[in-house]
Amino acid sequence: MDHFQYKNGELHAEDVPISEIAAAVGTPFYCYSTATLERHYKVFAEAFTGQNALVCYAVKANTNQAVIRTLARLGCGADVVSQGELRRALAAGVPAEKIVYSGVAKTEEEMAFALTSGIHQFNVESEAELEQLSRVASDMGKVAPVAFRLNPDVDAKTHEKIATGKAENKFGISWKKAQDVYAQAAALPGIEVVGVDVHIGSQLTELGPFMAAFERVAGLVKELRAAGHNIRRLDLGGGLGVPYMRTNAVPPHPVEYAQMIKAVTGDLGCQIILEPGRLIVGNAGVMISKVVYVKDGEKNRFVIIDGAMNDLLRPSLYDAWHDILPVREASADVALNPVDIVGPVCETGDVFAKGREMPPLKMGDLVSLMTAGAYGAVMASTYNTRPLVPEVLVKNDQFQVIRQRPSYEDMIGLDIIPEWLD
Ligand code: LLP
Numbered sequence: 001m002d003h004f005q006y007k008n009g010e011l012h013a014e015d016v017p018i019s020e021i022a023a024a025v026g027t028p029f030y031c032y033s034t035a036t037l038e039r040h041y042k043v044f045a046e047a048f049t050g051q052n053a054l055v056c057y058a059v060k061a062n063t064n065q066a067v068i069r070t071l072a073r074l075g076c077g078a079d080v081v082s083q084g085e086l087r088r089a090l091a092a093g094v095p096a097e098k099i100v101y102s103g104v105a106k107t108e109e110e111m112a113f114a115l116t117s118g119i120h121q122f123n124v125e126s127e128a129e130l131e132q133l134s135r136v137a138s139d140m141g142k143v144a145p146v147a148f149r150l151n152p153d154v155d156a157k158t159h160e161k162i163a164t165g166k167a168e169n170k171f172g173i174s175w176k177k178a179q180d181v182y183a184q185a186a187a188l189p190g191i192e193v194v195g196v197d198v199h200i201g202s203q204l205t206e207l208g209p210f211m212a213a214f215e216r217v218a219g220l221v222k223e224l225r226a227a228g229h230n231i232r233r234l235d236l237g238g239g240l241g242v243p244y245m246r247t248n249a250v251p252p253h254p255v256e257y258a259q260m261i262k263a264v265t266g267d268l269g270c271q272i273i274l275e276p277g278r279l280i281v282g283n284a285g286v287m288i289s290k291v292v293y294v295k296d297g298e299k300n301r302f303v304i305i306d307g308a309m310n311d312l313l314r315p316s317l318y319d320a321w322h323d324i325l326p327v328r329e330a331s332a333d334v335a336l337n338p339v340d341i342v343g344p345v346c347e348t349g350d351v352f353a354k355g356r357e358m359p360p361l362k363m364g365d366l367v368s369l370m371t372a373g374a375y376g377a378v379m380a381s382t383y384n385t386r387p388l389v390p391e392v393l394v395k396n397d398q399f400q401v402i403r404q405r406p407s408y409e410d411m412i413g414l415d416i417i418p419e420w421l422d
């Protein structure tokens with residue numbers, strides 16, 4: 001459920017008409033709903049009531065500090081994958097002891113910063129990373145709490161670009177090598193083994209692949225304990241999908257997911273760490289864009305909007321479907337016609353929807369690309385020297401810009417002309 005609904009024939013974010021924000025901020029822009037963010041976090045966290053669970057929001061999905069702080073105020077932790085994300089999470093008010101650090105390529109500098117911060121856990125993804133972490137921690141006189149991210153070789157049944165749990169993916173360490181790496185870690189200075197970690201992919205819409213992976217790691221926890229390792233945390237990653245179409249089959253509810261986890265891991269007595277990203281922010285955000293031109297090609301009608309693939313990359317990169325709604329509600333009896341909704345960027349792939357059945361749209365109309373709160377603004381670029389798309393947060397009847405649109409001077413001023421061209 002989200003708080004982007006039509007009221008009096010116009011799309012609102014909570015109690016604010018979208019057109020009012022567009023008039024103040026200009027288009028395109030991202031708009032997030034506080035009530036939706038809070039609701040999604042609470043539904044997820046409450047599903048784990050009675051289990052010893054720590055919810056660490058995967059901030060990569062949406063790193064705006066206002067979003068992170070909204071969640072941190074509710075007690076949410078953070079999953080980070082870079083020093084930048086760690087700094088953002090800390091700046092937004094997430095306590096270090098609720099932060100886990102994932103990622104295949106943590107550098108020495110990143111490790112040192114995380115050790116100084118005192119994070120909850122490093123999710124280590126290779127022997128080389130383990131050795132480096134041991135060196136960095138020992139030199140600093142610190143001990144790094146470590147979980148190994150194990151690759152369970154399970155098919156997540158999701159888009160190939162966001163599947164991470166197969167043997168051929170770069171992520172994690174083969175589950176078959178678990179005993180070896182835990183033994184290696186036990187012998188190294190500066191390392192304290194605390195848990196096991198797994199994350200098999202994103203936008204999963206079935207429980208089966210999760211269950212297969214969790215059963216595998218639960219079995220490993222028992223074997224590792226039998227070998228003398230004090231495994232007390234189980235990080236189960238993120239990945240629970242969201243519906244991108246209002247009419248689409250609905251992914252499992254967090255309650256079903258939590259029950260399955262309890263059934264598979266409940267007897268282990270581990271702290272369960274969860275890293276949801278998309279589930280928390282996906283439906284809490286939309287991208288608002290304006291129709292620049294409507295043009296009839298030989299075969300298709302193009303609705304050209306002022307948002308582009310550089311602002312919301314998902315359709316170009318993953319052929320992702322985003323519902324697209326006119327901000328002014330179409331009357332129920334109006335005829336729908338297929339159009340291609342495209343952006344202004346000079347790439348054939350700059351397409352949001354092909355042959356989408358839409359009510360009539362004309363120059364100046366606003367449209368809303370739904371379910372754009374996750375992996376939207378964070379993946380934006382300035383391609384074609386388009387200013388980074390701004391972000392707005394709504395709370396009840398208030399809204400505020402939470403990231404400004406940069407000026408052309410800001411953007412162009414980043415380039416440096418070398419002396420010899422002066
Ligand atoms: N934990 C780890 C270690 C991850 O790599 C990810 C996502 C998550 C948690 C959060 O997954 P979520 O709950 O959001 O599915 N840009 C792509 C998605 C990339 C996901 C990367 N890792 C997209 O737009 O679909």
